Each structure stands twice: as C-alpha cells, then as structure tokens.
Amino acid sequence: MKKYTEMTKEELEALKKELLAKYKEYQAKDLKLNMARGKPCVEQLNLSMGMMDVLSAGSDLTCDDGTDCRNYGVLDGIHEAKVLLADMMEVGVDNIIIYGNSSLNVMYDTIARSMTHGVMGSTPWARLDKVKFLCPVPGYDRHFKITEYFGIEMINVPMTPNGPDMDMVEKLVSEDESIKGIWCVPKYSNPQGYSYSDETVRRFARLEPKANDFRIYWDNAYTIHHLYDDKQDELVEILAECKKAGNPDMVYKFASTSKISFPGSGVSVLASSLNNLEDIKKQLGIQTIGHDKVNQLRHVRYFGNINGMKEHMRKHADILRPKFEAVLEILERELGGLGIGEWTKPNGGYFISFDSLDGCAKDIVARCKKAGVEMTGAGATYPYGKDPHDSNIRIAPSYPPISDLIVAAELFALCVKLSSIERLLSK
C-alpha cells in the first residue's frame, strides 16, 4: 500500500474520483446509522432482564440488619449493597457512599458543593477569583461540560498510552493554587481505552498540590468492563496508594452499574477517605433522606457478589468484543499503512479513539453525517469542544447491530480517505 503522503497530485486526484463515486453509492443507500453514543445495545440490556424477577410481591425487602428497604432512611446505602459495590470499587465497605442512578450526577454534585461550600472547610470556590481543572485530552465531554458550566477554567494535559503527561500534571498542581482538580478516566479511558500505568497511578498518589482542596476526580467508569478474558488491564488502587503516600484525602473515586445492569436504572457509588465522606455526608443529609434502597437490594439479590457481577460482565464482553474487532479489522484493512490516521486498540471500555491528519476531523464527521452515519461530534473530546489539531474522533461500536456497524465503519474509512486527500491536495 502506498502512503497517501507519498502520492503525486495526479494519483491523489484519480483516487479521489474513484472514492467519490463510492461515496455517492453510500449516499444513495439512505443510511441511518449511529456510532456516536456509548450506549449498550439491546442484546446487552437483555442480559439483565432477570433483575426484573428477583423482587416480587411476595418478597421480603428487609436487609440483613433489619432495615425495610421500602421506607425512608439510610443516607449512604444499605450494607449488603455497600459490600457488593465496595468490592467493585476495590475499597473497604466503610469507604463508600451509594447514590442514585447516575455517577455523572454525583460528580456534578461534588463540584456544585465545592463551589458553594468548599472542600473539607476550604473557601467555597465561588468566592475565588479563579478556579482551574486539569483535563487530560482527549477525554470525556460530559466531564468538561460540568467544569465549563461552573466557569472553571480548563487546562489541556496530553494523554499518553500510560495516562496523562505526569511531568506536566506534577508541575502545574505544585505551582498553581487555583488548580483544584483533574478529571481522570483511569481504566479503558474515554475515548482512547488507555489504562494508567502503575507508575502513573503512583505519581498521582504522590502529587504535592499547592491547593489543599485539590482532588483527583477518578471516574472509574470501566472498572470491570473488559473485552477479553486473557487481556485485562489492571490498575493500582488509588485510594490505598494515596493513603500510603500520605495523601489519604486527595481522591474521589466514582463509578456506577449503568453499563453493568441498566443505564439510568443502576446504582452509582463514590469511594473516598473517611474524612471526605464525613464532609460530603454533611451536605448529602441536607439534600436527601436517602437513595433508592429497593433498587440497591435488587442489584444485590441479582448479582449476589462481585464474582456474580464479573461473570455477568463476561456476557457483556461476548457481545461487545466482535463489534470492536469488526471495526478494528475494517480500520486496519482500509486505512492500515496509508499514513492518514491512527487508532487505539483497547482491551475494554466503550470506545476506540481515531486520530486523523490535522484539520480533518470535523470534515470527516460532516461527510459521515451527509451519508447517514452519525459520529460523536468532532471536538467533543476536548474542553470547550475545541480540538486544537481538529484530528480526534471518538468511535462508539457498542450500540449498532454488527451489520450496521460494518457499513458505518466502512463509510467512516472512506470519509477519512476523502478528507485526507482534500487536505493533502490543498497544501
């Protein structure tokens, strides 16, 4: 295969003509496909339907400690659910609070509380002239939207296959007291599927932030979301590591069962030090009497324990793996060796990250759209929606049926080729 960058103008023009004809064929098909959203597919949702049967009209909804799950009370979660989710979080049962249906909501509320009430007695951020967050890029758009909404200035930190550029992180947080946090998706990161190396986690735990209300926002969204049995990324556990490093209060760890049971009808969880949890519960007790304990119990009765949950995740993997592999096969077949794009090959999570030639991402996404394939908006993986290189595109293979996915991925590859040729011809 000849690299596009090594082709003559004439060769590129000829190729463009050929590819445009193909593109028109796709347009004629009137496609309506979607590779934009990290949503489980119907087959995945079906995996958890048994959960609808574990509680019935004849069930006793009483907890081991006598708590009636049907009534008010229990601010931080029923004990048996804490056991299950503490195991999922790889922390002690006392180190967690179980919340409602959305970990995003927990993250939002964490920032909102810091704005109005500070962190463990610090000055409320709303009273400060400037508050900043570090944002490993590319990253998760909904993280960035939260900090943007609260007027927090976001600073890009480049991601590497081992995690964020830690030299930069260490330098910035030790120098600037206005830096109050960093967004992390440490395992199977969104969108690259990278997992932080042991060294990265240890350097995180040993940060020496200038701000004593600096916290690491550790969104462990894909903690047991492996694609393979034999290739599983494992992380050094950050809470234990922070404690060891003398920074016990420096991290909030978030997760939910959204991509384990049902998105929007699962349970979410926050893990942190006892000091942080005490601080948080002061606010939480004002905000609510408690979260949905019946749903907590439903999850416990369905999964039983962490092993049941991990077994369940194998079934998710069996559905997702062929989809990831189909996309990766097409990218390799269509774009391998052409020098016009690179992509990640994750062992878990929900996304593949694609990097085009600089200045092509928006155009690629627009071309896909015109032919009926919806991609995540170019730029979405960067704070303020601004990708400085206009090159990153997030591919979400989970939702479409595999037959659709193949068509969508092939069209995507075609659009990458066309955009790249235009770009090379315009130089």
Next chain:
Amino acid sequence: MKKYTEMTKEELEALKKELLAKYKEYQAKDLKLNMARGKPCVEQLNLSMGMMDVLSAGSDLTCDDGTDCRNYGVLDGIHEAKVLLADMMEVGVDNIIIYGNSSLNVMYDTIARSMTHGVMGSTPWARLDKVKFLCPVPGYDRHFKITEYFGIEMINVPMTPNGPDMDMVEKLVSEDESIKGIWCVPKYSNPQGYSYSDETVRRFARLEPKANDFRIYWDNAYTIHHLYDDKQDELVEILAECKKAGNPDMVYKFASTSKISFPGSGVSVLASSLNNLEDIKKQLGIQTIGHDKVNQLRHVRYFGNINGMKEHMRKHADILRPKFEAVLEILERELGGLGIGEWTKPNGGYFISFDSLDGCAKDIVARCKKAGVEMTGAGATYPYGKDPHDSNIRIAPSYPPISDLIVAAELFALCVKLSSIERLLSK
C-alpha cells in the same frame, strides 16, 4: 373539667403528685415508641407490593413512543409517566419534569442552582450580599435546613388555618429585593395539616415581588393524601392562577410518590412554566443523562392512571384514619378543656400540630423521651430550630402500630399536664 389556669397552687401540687406517680408507672414499662417521623407504616408499604410484579424478565420495557426504558436518555421523563404525574400535579403534561426518588433533592438542587447560576438569567445568589426566604411557621424542618445550609436568612411568617399571613407576605416581598422565595406546604401543611384557602392561593398568584427572581416553592407533598372520602381539602391550582394573574413564572411546584408507592423508591416531579423548565433543563442536562425510567414505567404500569392512584390512596387513608382519630380522641379526652394545649384536626397529610403553653414544648418532649417515647424535637418546626414561644410540637401518628400509638399519645398527654403544672407553679 377545671382549667389548670384556674386551679390554686395547692390543687396543682396535689395533681402533680398524682400525675408523677402515673409517669413513674410509664417509666417502669421500659417503652420504646416513636411518634417523631412522618413515615408510612408497614401496612401502608404492603399496599404497593404489587408494584414488584408489574415488570418481569419477560416484560417489554418499551414506551409508547418506542423509547427503551432500559437505556440512556430522556432527560425529563417518559411520556406516559408525565401523563400520570401531570394529572397528579393538576397541570399540563408539558409543564413537568420527572426527577429521581426524592422531591427534597429537587428542592435542594433548585436552591443550589439559584446560588451558582441565578434564576432565568438573574444574578447568582452566591454573589449577592444577602438572600432571604420567607418561612411560614411552624413548617417543615427539612425545608429550613436547605435554606440554612446555603446561608439564606429566614424570616418567620405566622401560619393561620387559611395559610400564611398574606398581609405580611405581600408587604415583605414587595419591599425587599433580597427576598427570593417562600417555602409553602399548601395542602395538609406540615405540621398543622392546614390547607391554603382559595383567597390565599389567589393572593399568592398576585404577589408583586420586588425581586424578579422571587419564586414560590410550592411543596405539594400531600396533594392526594386525604384521610376522608367526604372531607377533602381542595386547592386552587397555583400554576394556572399565576398565569391568569400575569405571573406565569413565579412558582415551582414539587411533589413525589414517596407516600404513595415507596418512600425513597418513588418518583419525584417538578411543575412550572415553560420558561422555568427551559432554564432548569439547561442545568439538568449537565447534571445527568436522565433519571430512572424503569421505575417511572413501573409506576405507570402499576397505577395505570390518576384514578388508579387515587383509589390506592383510599387504602392508605383506611390505615391512617384510625391512627389520627385515636390520637385526637386521646388528646380530647385527656386535655380537652384544661386550657393547657391546642391541636389541629387535619383532613389529610401526615401530622397533627400541638401547641402547649409557652415555654413547655422542650420540656414535654424531654419528659416523653425519658419515658421511652420519641417525639419530633421541639423547635424543629421553626427555622434554626428556634421556636420563639417554645410551644409547638409535631405529632406523627403514621408509623407506630395503633396499640403503641395509644400508649404513646396517653403518655404525651400526661407529659403535657406535668409540664404545664410545673410552668404554672413557677410563675
């Protein structure tokens, strides 16, 4: 019956001796009873157990419009749940947002958002020198805790059987731009069980607040929570009335199904003008992807429609009515005509409000506690926990079995007598 206030010192001393002997008998019983919390009892919870059966592993969890309730999406609630809850709220289906499991949480978030982002473009309250709320008293402690948490100054407004003192409300809101809201439980108020008169609601709708971000926080917690078939309080609908009065955006109306289905596992709802909802959704879309749609669907499939829900509430009433009547009978029998206390006789809701002689409430609650009966803390019904007369006590008859309730109410009456005598003797 001779009034205590008309007794001689000698008569009071003799009575005191007799009552103290009775009190010691109660203490010897080693009671552990609770009239503190507005919690449904086990029999009430059992009423909704059928809800555990409406969805099963074989169910189709698809909405009428094709939405799969098991997946991400739908920020403001599924359509069929909106229909059900709009009817409960007595507003149009477009005028509501369905939230998670707790209306308290919705109220908290509403204040939190106003603090950081203002109301429909107004200055964020956190940036103002002073923010004040009007608090009809006695009222709901958890309302007051929210405003206290955010440093909002609370101004007491006396309640009457027709609602808050509207002369005072009208004067204050028209003069003071720092007054941004008023907490209302308009129907079967907490703790008095009063319902606002038509005139009160109309005067609310016609308020002319100096602050354009002033809102009425209309917590319609007991909207269909009647005790009787033939004595039901009905309210003029506030959203429609505000619209008619040219103040369409002046009210947020809150409710939930906590005391209809399961406390903590129900669905909550906010009703307001389209302008307010648009403003709120801008924030809500940052905070979450959506609330628990499976639980919304569960409620729809169980209740069917508002008539099914009202029928269900009759069963609650059948359980609660004898409890309220037992307490009221004891209060009348033990305290009627003695001139040492007054109490309300509500047609619905969860509470009876008791007013002792000034300066007795704390002592009464303490005496009850020493004999094993837990009451709501004296003062809890006032902002900052400060009842200026130390006279109001909230009685919650719903939770204990009726046999316990009778013992607890009789002990309570005894403690009222003892405290009153002490008070009269100390003058």
